[in-house]
Amino acid sequence: xxxxxxxxxxxxxxxxxxxxxxxxxxxxxxxxxxxxxxxxxxxxxxxxxxxxxxxxxxxxxxxxxxxxxxxxxxxxxxxxxxxxxxxxxxxxxxxxxxxxxxxxxxxxxxxxxx
Numbered sequence: 100x101x102x103x104x105x106x107x108x109x110x111x112x113x114x115x116x117x118x119x120x121x122x123x124x125x126x127x128x129x130x131x132x133x134x135x136x137x138x139x140x141x142x143x144x145x146x147x148x149x150x151x152x153x154x155x156x157x158x159x160x161x162x163x164x165x166x167x168x169x170x171x172x173x174x175x176x177x178x179x180x181x182x183x184x185x186x187x188x189x190x191x192x193x194x195x196x197x198x199x200x201x202x203x204x205x206x207x208x209x210x211x212x213x
Contacts, residue, residue: 115165115169116165119164119165119168119169122168123164123168125164125167125168125196126161126164126165126168129160129161129164129200130161132157132160132203133157133160133161136153136157136207137153140153145210149210152206152210153206153210156199156202156203156206157203159199159202159203160196160199160200160203162199163195163196163198163199163200164196164199166192166195167192167193167195167196170188170189170192171189171192174188174189
């Protein structure tokens with residue numbers, strides 16, 4: 100894979116985004132939430148720093164969700180039956196998404212109360 104060209108590797112990444120979006124409801128939910136953030140920013144027209152902060156926290160949530168999706172898919176493939184250690188891996192990955200989402204909500208509250 101390392102010998103692949105940039106456009107081919109970009110295609111793999113875009114395919115991964117499309118797969119995650121089509122397979123995972125939570126990915127679609129977070130994309131919808133990101134669109135809502137964009138709408139609020141377009142309506143309120145805050146200073147550029149808020150656009151940057153919003154982009155960072157929305158990106159943080161989406162990256163966490165994509166990693167969670169990848170970890171869950173791999174864990175389910177490698178160990179389809181229930182196993183306590185697989186549960187730990189999946190729970191910790193889900194906790195990362197939860198933490199990223201909490202940070203995003205806190206940023207939204209700070210934005211609204213400013």
